[in-house]
Amino acid sequence: MWFCSTCELAQLVEDPGLVEAPVGIEPRAMREQAARVVQRLAGQGWLTGSVTEFGSPHGGSWLPLTTSRGLVLADGPADLVLDTYGLLHEPEQDAALRQRTAAVAPGGVLVLQLHSLATVLVHRQWGELRHGHHAYWSAPALDTALRAYGLGIHRAWRYPMAGGTVVVVAKHDAEPDAETTALLAFERAAGVGNPAALHELQGHADLDAVQLRDWLSDQRLGGRRVLGYGAASRAVPVLCHARIDRTLLSAVGDASPGKQGRRVPGTDVPVVTPAELVAARPDDVLLFLPDLLDEVRQALPEVEAGGGRWVPLTDVLGGVR
Secondary structure, eight states: OEEOTTTOOEEOSOOOOOOOOOOOOOOHHHHHHHHHHHHHHHHTTOOOSEEEEEOOTTOOOSHHHHHTTTOEEOSSSEEEEEEESOGGGOSOHHHHHHHHHHTEEEEEEEEEEEEOHHHHHHTTOGGGOOTTOOEEOOHHHHHHHHHTTTOEEEEEEEEOGGGOEEEEEEETTOOOOHHHHHHHHHHHHHTTTOHHHHHHHHHHHHHHHHHHHHHHHHHHHTTOOEEEEOOOTTHHHHHHHTTOOTTTOOOEEOSOTTTTTSBOTTSOOBEEOHHHHHHTOOSEEEESOGGGHHHHHHHOTHHHHTTOEEEEHHHHHOSOO
């Protein structure tokens, strides 16, 4: 990771430029999050006129939630410009910000949902640093960058999903309220502008890798068969840094057809269908996306009916990841 002491943006040092990962299946937690945010935008009076959206490989779209409330798709600058995890996938951040801010009509708003760098620091989520994710924005750094393009953070809201998801509403003549000012102060206190705080992520990564490998090794020695669930991009650095192979983790299940039949990048661990995971009758299913726990338990009751148990990665590593 690189960190710019001037603009305070943390970025991936290099990326092999591989084809973007297959689009994932949008989890229920993300759909519920989208509904909460759109409801709040409606309450603020920002769901009027036209709308456009910058998408991402994480799946899902907020457009149906807005057009169902009367907004029309824009043919040019829009009153409401949406970006849900799209910005971090852009290799050229300057061009991406110019494109997004230029898409905002006079009097309109730009709404960005992001996984804040503050969340990464507070919960030691070093696995967020991965190929395809080029920029790791904090709210203060994003506010500074947006002001260079004529916008500023008008509102910033924090939600509990994934340990701390931030939604930013940017506009011309921004006037942050007390909640927004407090969020910006919280992120600064978390160390988003402190290179030493970022450097500590390396130690957390090394420790977590040892803990994960030791846990999987103990399960194998105890005669327990472990499979994973959720072949998300955040699982890749975790498995690679811990040097996990299929002798320790037989397979990873995922509901996305585009991922099935492949393998977790950098490993020999195959990605299988949920049905194949169930048929394997695992003793433990290591859940790489803890937010999915309730959803997968309901979708795959056969796991527990067959004597297996769901083990969120957070239970193995301790704390939110």
